[in-house]
Structure formats: C-alpha cells, structure tokens
Amino acid sequence: MRPRRRDFARALLRSFSIQGSWNHRTMTGPGMAFALSPLLTRIHADDPAALDAALERHASPFNAHPYLAPVAIGALARLEHEGEDPDTLLRFRSALRAPLGALGDETMWAGWRPFCASAAAIAFLLGFDAVTAAAGFLVVYNLGHFALRLWGLRCGWKAGRGVGAALRRVPFRRLARVFVLASQVLIGALAAILVARVPGGAPSPWIVGVAVGAGLSGYVVPRHISRVALASLLVACVAWFL
Helix, strand or coil, X not given: CCCCHHHHHHHHHHHCCCCCCCECCCECHHHHHHHHHHHHHHHCCCCHHHHHHHHHHHCCCECCCCCCHXXXXXXXXXXXXXXXXXXXXXXXXXXXXXXXXXHHHHHHHHHHHHHHHHHHXXXXXXXXXXXXXXXXXXXXXXXXXXXXXXXXXXXXXXXXXXXXXXXXCCCHHHHHHHHHHHHHHHHHHHHHHHHHCCHHHCCCHHHHHHHHHHHHHHHHCCCCCCHHHHHHHHHHHHXXXX
C-alpha cells in the first residue's frame, strides 16, 4: 500500500530522534528503523512477516548526517514500496551513508551553523539582549534545519533509486562555500567591533587572537585561501588604528 501524508508526517517527526538510540555497533540504525516504521507499516500492511523483516533490515548499522537522514528514509521507503529485493535494499542503503554524511557536514556544520552563530554574536554586540540574540539564532538556524529535513524526505521518496542524481542537482558544495565565506565576513566584522571597543586603543591578546583567527579562517575551504577572510582581518586592523 502507498503511504499516506500522515505517515510521511510521522516519519519526519520521528527523524528528529534518529540519534536517540545511537550506539557503537549499529550507530543510527535503530533510529532509522524507528523513523521508517510508519511508512513500512503502511507499505507492508497486509504482510506482517514482511514488515518484521523490513524493520530488522533497517535496524542494521547505518550512519549519516542526521539532518539529511530523511533523504535516506524517503528513498528506502520508495524502494520498499516498489518491492525491491532485500540485497538491493541493503546495498543501496550502504551506498547512501558516505554522501549524506559528507554533504551534511559541509553544508550544516561547516557552513550554516557558524554563519548563524556569528550573526547572533554580532546582534548581541550591536545592542540586542542575550535572550533575543540566542532566540534569533535558534529560530533562524532551525528554520533552515527543518526545511532541509522536509525537503530531504520529499526528495528521497520522489527520486527513489535515482536519489543520487537528485542530490547532484542541488549545489550543496556551492551553498556550503557561500556560507563559509559569509561566516568569515561576519567573523571579521565581529573582530572589528571587539577591537573598536577596547578602552585606550590597546587591544588585549584575546582580541588580537580573534582578529588573527578571522584571517586564518580562510583555510576552512580546502585548497583555497579566502580573500574575504583576509579582507576581514584588514578591517579589524583598520578599526583598531582608527
């Protein structure tokens, strides 16, 4: 049977707890089975033995970035719905692990999260109280996070076995690079604000460290020294001299 919209909604909500049963042996495997359960229950509604086998199959070792795990959930549910044999499902499941982990780390951990954190820090230094700045970070960051999960589930179900090609059509690495560069600009601006606030015009060692870190952050992008980061360091130095 084809899953219903409420089954997808339940799977999406369960994906937020995919790391709740993480362990060194199966990693997020049990969480994947838990998230897939509403979809598998609908797909194998007339065959309890097939449902048990599917749950056991998807509880096997699996690991990927948690925000992109819904891509795997949707794609695997689609293959289960199309009646793929267990060996194909397991090979396909294994092939998804590394790409989803790498794309998620680059886009979210190295790009989106530092960008949101830097923006929140600047907002605090510009006069927003700590609660407002922290709340702003949580709201903006999680809007992007939730949108990625929702898109991933839809993409996985729609693409099925062609999910690899669907992922290649999305410029994840370009987005990650944009967020990294934007974060470096914000770090440079943050350093400039801190330097400008030093009483007596003499920067303390930790402020110098922040300014230098803004320049060195250009090495975050592999094989690329960001001109933006170096320009940010220059801005911090100019602010100190002024």
